[in-house]
Amino acid sequence: MLNNDRLSKLEIKKRLLEKLNTVSGNQAEQESQIMISYSANKKNYIDVNDSEIDNELINKILNERIKGKPLAKIINEKGFWKNIFYTDDYTLDPRADSEILVEQILNDCLQIKNKNKFNFLDLCCGTGCLGISIIDELENSFCDFIDVSKKALSACKKNIIKFEKQKNSMLFHSNLFENYPINRLKNIDVIVCNPPYIPTINYLSLNNETLYDPRISLDGGELGIDYYIKIIDYLINVKFKGSLYFEIDPIITENMYKYLLEKGIKIVYKKVDYLSLDRLIKITLPNTN
Numbered sequence: 001m002l003n004n005d006r007l008s009k010l011e012i013k014k015r016l017l018e019k020l021n022t023v024s025g026n027q028a029e030q031e032s033q034i035m036i037s038y039s040a041n042k043k044n045y046i047d048v049n050d051s052e053i054d055n056e057l058i059n060k061i062l063n064e065r066i067k068g069k070p071l072a073k074i075i076n077e078k079g080f081w082k083n084i085f086y087t088d089d090y091t092l093d094p095r096a097d098s099e100i101l102v103e104q105i106l107n108d109c110l111q112i113k114n115k116n117k118f119n120f121l122d123l124c125c126g127t128g129c130l131g132i133s134i135i136d137e138l139e140n141s142f143c144d145f146i147d148v149s150k151k152a153l154s155a156c157k158k159n160i161i162k163f164e165k166q167k168n169s170m171l172f173h174s175n176l177f178e179n180y181p182i183n184r185l186k187n188i189d190v191i192v193c194n195p196p197y198i199p200t201i202n203y204l205s206l207n208n209e210t211l212y213d214p215r216i217s218l219d220g221g222e223l224g225i226d227y228y229i230k231i232i233d234y235l236i237n238v239k240f241k242g243s244l245y246f247e248i249d250p251i252i253t254e255n256m257y258k259y260l261l262e263k264g265i266k267i268v269y270k271k272v273d274y275l276s277l278d279r280l281i282k283i284t285l286p287n288t289n
């Protein structure tokens with residue numbers, strides 16, 4: 001632990017790394033930098049001066065981290081895309097894996113000429129990290145956010161206020177599309193969705209750190225594809241004409257691709273994440289042509 005002595009940033013980092021190596025593994029370096037910048041109330045480690053570091057706060061954080069609580073759940077913050085998002089016990093902490101959805105949607109939208117206004121729907125929004133990151137990059141865009149958890153929606157609202165996106169956002173408390181006005185769907189160009197997708201049997205044996213995220217954000221039913229099926233069936237029924245970008249995971253791809261084939265749904269493309277694992281599918285629905 002750190003004492004009251006004034007230590008340099010590098011010395012503090014070195015001491016933190018020694019403590020974090022066992023609990024944080026290959027994240028130890030990144031986590032030590034986050035702890036230091038958080039204690040100094042700075043966005044980036046590089047901008048922190050030695051005199052700004054709060055040793056007492058770092059000790060408190062380290063104490064909890066050593067007991068196994070994820071860093072994001074201790075400091076209620078997680079970096080995603082270009083911002084630091086508020087997160088808490090009621091939301092899934094944003095994952096770097098999901099950034100590929102933002103990247104791909106931005107790539108596709110920026111290629112569409114003659115269209116400068118996009119309407120998105122961030123379905124199962126949690127912290128809102130996907131929708132907010134997208135509208136932050138696209139001028140004149142608008143995003144509807146849906147979540148069934150009121151507490152997750154309130155975290156999303158905090159982030160919308162933090163990044164000053166109130167004029168470009170609307171929140172809906174809804175079990176999927178149940179309370180979402182159907183007429184709004186007509187104007188939606190893109191749905192982005194990272195639904196709960198861990199098969200229940202796998203959920204029950206998840207590692208301790210993942211279990212700090214709420215079950216409602218992870219458990220995707222017996223095969224992990226319950227949410228995809230409900231969402232796609234609904235959208236086919238209402239003849240949704242836009243594009244759908246889903247986060248996926250190798251744990252569900254076999255069942256997912258089988259289901260899409262049976263339904264005659266075209267996969268526009270798949271993308272892998274930085275570990276070369278299937279992470280995203282873009283689909284269009286059969287009735288839209």
Ligand SMILES: C[S@@+](CC[C@H](N)C(=O)[O-])C[C@H]1O[C@@H](n2cnc3c(N)ncnc32)[C@H](O)[C@@H]1O
Binds near residue numbers: 093098128129194216
């Ligand atoms: C995997 S998390 C994704 C959160 C965020 N979009 C992200 O990528 O970090 C899934 C989210 O779906 C929400 N959810 C679960 N069941 C839902 C339902 N029936 N309708 C709407 N949202 C739901 C959970 O509350 C959780 O916030």
